[in-house]
Amino acid sequence: MNHLVPIVGNTQWYSPTAAPNVFARHALATSAISTSHFPTTPSQPLTDGFARRLTYLRLSITDFCNFRCEYCLPNGYQGKPPQNELSVTEIATLVRGFAQVGTKKVRITGGEPSIRRDVVDIIRTIKQTKGIETVAMTSNGYKLGKHLADWQKAGLDQISISVDSFDAATFYKMTGFDMLPQLLTDMDILLETTDIKLKINSILMAETAFENLMSAIDYVKDRPVTYRFIEFMQTSDNRDLFFAQHAHSDIITDYLLEHGWQTLKRSSSDGPAIKYGHPDYQGRIGMIAPYAPHFCDSCNRLRVSSQGKVHLCLFDQGNYDIRKHLQQDDVAGLVNTLHSLMPIKPEHHQLHDSNSGIMHNLSLIGG
Numbered sequence: 001m002n003h004l005v006p007i008v009g010n011t012q013w014y015s016p017t018a019a020p021n022v023f024a025r026h027a028l029a030t031s032a033i034s035t036s037h038f039p040t041t042p043s044q045p046l047t048d049g050f051a052r053r054l055t056y057l058r059l060s061i062t063d064f065c066n067f068r069c070e071y072c073l074p075n076g077y078q079g080k081p082p083q084n085e086l087s088v089t090e091i092a093t094l095v096r097g098f099a100q101v102g103t104k105k106v107r108i109t110g111g112e113p114s115i116r117r118d119v120v121d122i123i124r125t126i127k128q129t130k131g132i133e134t135v136a137m138t139s140n141g142y143k144l145g146k147h148l149a150d151w152q153k154a155g156l157d158q159i160s161i162s163v164d165s166f167d168a169a170t171f172y173k174m175t176g177f178d179m180l181p182q183l184l185t186d187m188d189i190l191l192e193t194t195d196i197k198l199k200i201n202s203i204l205m206a207e208t209a210f211e212n213l214m215s216a217i218d219y220v221k222d223r224p225v226t227y228r229f230i231e232f233m234q235t236s237d238n239r240d241l242f243f244a245q246h247a248h249s250d251i252i253t254d255y256l257l258e259h260g261w262q263t264l265k266r267s268s269s270d271g272p273a274i275k276y277g278h279p280d281y282q283g284r285i286g287m288i289a290p291y292a293p294h295f296c297d298s299c300n301r302l303r304v305s306s307q308g309k310v311h312l313c314l315f316d317q318g319n320y321d322i323r324k325h326l327q328q329d330d331v332a333g334l335v336n337t338l339h340s341l342m343p344i345k346p347e348h349h350q351l352h353d354s355n356s357g358i359m360h361n362l363s364l365i366g367g
Contacts, residue, residue: 045102046302046338048345055104056271056301059094061085061122063306065111067140067175069164069203081115085306088121090326092129094304097325097334099131107136107158107271111306114139114147120154127155134158138201140175145186152194160199160228161187165208166215191223199286204229206247213252213285220283228273228286249289256285271301296347302338310338312345 046054064081065072086094095106106126113119127135136158137151144161151159163183165171171180190198200219202212209229216227231249253276257263261276264284273286303311308323320341325334 044339046342048342050345050347052297052299052345053102054300054302054342054345055102057095057098057103057106058109058301058303059091059106059126060109060111060304060306061091061113061119062111062116064115065140066115066142067112067177069162069175077111082306085116086308086323086326088118088125089329090308090323091122092125093326093329093331093334094308094322095126095129095132097331097338098302099129100331100335101338104132105134105136106132107138109138112140112142113137114142119147120150123151123154123156127157136160138162140177141183141186142177142179144183145189148186148190148194148196152196156196158197158199159190160201162202163200163227164202164205165212166219167211170208187225191225198225200225200227202227202229204231204247204249204252209247209251213255216285217281220285221281223283225283226273226275226286227283228288230288231290249287252285253287253289261285266298272298302345310341312341316346 048054062081062085064077066077095103098106108119108122108126113122116122123135123137126132134157135155137156138160139162141161141163161183162175163171163180164174166180166184168178168180172178187198187200190196200216202216204212212229216229219225220227229249229252232247253274256276259278260280261278264275264277266274271288272290273288275284275286277284299313303314304322305311305319308326309319309321311319320337322334322337324330325337
């Protein structure tokens with residue numbers, strides 16, 4: 001049975017059943033404690049109970065998305081976009097706090113982040129924060145060409161674009177938008193006119209896996225792009241489609257290894273993808289395989305929602321409200337709260353038990 005543990009500020013901790021021993025030393029289930037019980041210094045990096053250094057923040061700035069991807073929001077976003085999303089000022093405080101505890105890379109996610117009219121200000125604010133080395137964004141590429149110059153000027157270093165198929169009809173079926181030719185043109189313009197590093201993401205689906213792989217290999221032949229397959233992850237909203245379309249990552253990686261592609265070394269700031277290179281190809285193929293053994297061993301990420309809640313794991317059972325610190329420009333309080341959460345960051349997700357926690361669909365926190 002899950003149990004309750006200390007309250008930090010307005011935040012109630014949640015501990016998974018398999019809580020690490022380091023957490024047990026702090027468990028005072030009936031008491032409320034302040035962040036002053038966890039003193040820290042600006043140079044002390046975030047390290048969880050499994051000795052994993054957390055240097056990568058994934059920041060959702062909205063959960064609204066205009067696409068209707070069949071694996072995420074097949075019926076589209078329901079209701080109106082929330083009015084209480086983090087402001088640019090709050091984001092500035094958030095990123096300063098994370099930078100103090102060793103964050104080097106911030107990825108802006110959604111929903112669809114380009115929907116926010118102040119996304120350029122958000123990029124610029126993060127880029128200008130001392131200690132942040134890389135500003136990235138994940139997008140569906142909607143009107144990429146329109147925004148590209150402004151994003152580069154603001155300081156965007158990397159962008160990941162979702163392209164679930166290189167076939168226009170399949171792309172339309174999967175997303176609800178008939179825009180693949182324009183998106184491909186815009187991505188080529190990005191490669192030709194900017195120094196923004198481009199990655200392309202695709203959900204690995206049994207029905208389209210081989211066709212996508214062949215198209216991706218052709219696409220990266222002469223382009224310095226990493227095309228990444230992401231294993232389809234089950235959430236409470238996509239159960240039927242998951243069981244119909246889930247394909248194991250081996251169908252991609254086995255083919256690559258059998259045809260001269262080789263595993264590339266990961267850097268400490270990389271995300272979870274394993275990349276494969278080939279001497280005859282300028283680009284790379286990547287695989288994000290959350291169902292693979294030891295996938296979580298090298299986790300270096302925390303996530304913050306567009307309402308200012310920390311998710312210790314994409315598929316955790318709870319989240320932790322830090323917005324009070326952001327509203328009060330309280331960087332010191334934020335830093336102490338982040339450190340206080342480290343003992344309860346779970347060792348791994350529970351997807352193998354068909355348990356996606358509170359994550360009903362991936363638009364909620366951007367994957």
